Amino acid sequence: MFRARSSGPIGRPGCQTGRVETPWSVAPPDALGEALHHLRLAGTFYCRSELTAPWGLTVPPLPGHLWLHVVTAGGCRLETDGADPVQLRAGDVALVPHGAGHRLRSAPGTIAPSVMDLPQTFANDRYSLLRHGSGGEPTTLVCAAVQVDTPGARDLVELLPPLLHVGASPRTEWMQATLRLVATEAEELRPGGEAVLTRLADVLVIQVVRSWLETDPAARTGWLGALADPRIGRAITLIHREPARAWTVASLAAEIPMSRSAFAARFTALVGEPALAYVTRRRMHLALDRLRAGDAGVAEVAGALGYRSEAAFSRAFTRVIGTTPGAARRAGALTPR
Structure with missing residues (x-):
């Protein structure tokens, strides 16, 4: 179901001296920008879920993947180990970055069977439609499982918290245009739609991570803090280039x-x-x-x-x-x- 793309540190005995141009030599001008620039995704699988309350879903662990959830209508509760539950509403985006299992429910305590056990209609091996629930208030989700595709991006993802949540607000209007495109493409998978959704997933993940970098003090510690440091960040950029x-x-x-x-x-x-x-x-x-x-x-x-x-x-x-x-x-x- 998932297909990984492959992509294309020094001064040790046996290494050549001088500058050597390689396929990895191009990089943007700042270290944090480089980390986001190389946040490339692969192996994308999308599921559009049409759900009616009461309903619940358990997403099993998927090591090496990130889960992206976009609420296009209605709302739900997201629960994952290591983080407080969050209530998602229309226009919200949530990212579960470490492949951990988690649960989505219309309300606390609702039975949540594994998505692997629920019937789905597969348009192809990368896109499915899931309909589930008991006929009450509707919620629509677009969910994506993606793999990180470059070493620099994996370094960044390893430092992310168990759950990132960006709620709809005037401050995040810049994200809403992307969400509207996701909803439109997911409603009817037109020719080229898979490629569009994959690119939109890139954009959304970067936007969510960028929001976290800008708002959470924890994002400026450790390796990420080093990237933000004017001198050490420059050294890391030079190494990556x-x-x-x-x-x-x-x-x-x-x-x-x-x-x-x-x-x-x-x-x-x-x-x-x-x-x-x-x-x-x-x-x-x-x-x-x-x-x-x-x-x-x-x-x-x-x-x-x-x-x-x-x-x-x-x-x-x-x-x-x-x-x-x-x-x-x-x-x-x-x-x-």
Whole structure:
């Protein structure tokens, strides 16, 4: 049902020196903007739900996915572990970012069978219509299960709270136009409708995350706080732009500019790991995505990420990822796309 797309950190022995242009070299000018820029989604599955009270639905856990719920008419209660229940109304958007199971109900305590056990009409393998309930007050939902498609985006998603909720208000009128497009496309899946819905999901998820970044103080701690820091955020942006460049602590500090010791201490304090550990981990996650895609061999990926030696690359990859590059590539070849 879900198909993942694959997409296309430094200064270690075995890496080339100097700037190396790679397919991952293009990035927007700021670190937070880059994180949102790379928030690409894949494997989208949509369900339009026409529900009448009393009704309830249980959405089972789906690791590696985000669930997006848009209320286009009526309202419901959303319950998920680790967060307080929220009441959703028409025009509201909710994001369950970690693939956790959750429940949607017309009212507290309503029986909520698994959506997997309810009859659905499938227009294709990516879109279904679900009708459920007991004939009372109607509610219409558009729900999407999506996968995050880039390493930078996964770093961001890991930091999101268990539930993000953006309610309809004059302040969020900028989101309502997107919601109206979602409702229109979901009512009747016209030619090209799947592509439109996928792009709209990208936009909605970014809008929800951006709203959280702007309004929640918790969004400015840890790695996200580091992105917002003018100096360390710039260093992270440079690493993301040029993952194959032979970075050292000294060369990163010179770009900021900061003293080497002050930069090293501030980077570790804000990000939670030393700069060179971060850039190596970033490179290996890029390599993992490329190997899983199966469009390049180990030597090619190693070279694209600045390694002169395939052996040096393999050692770094195995240390960070926990498996060999060859095994990762073979596992990707066995994954349906």
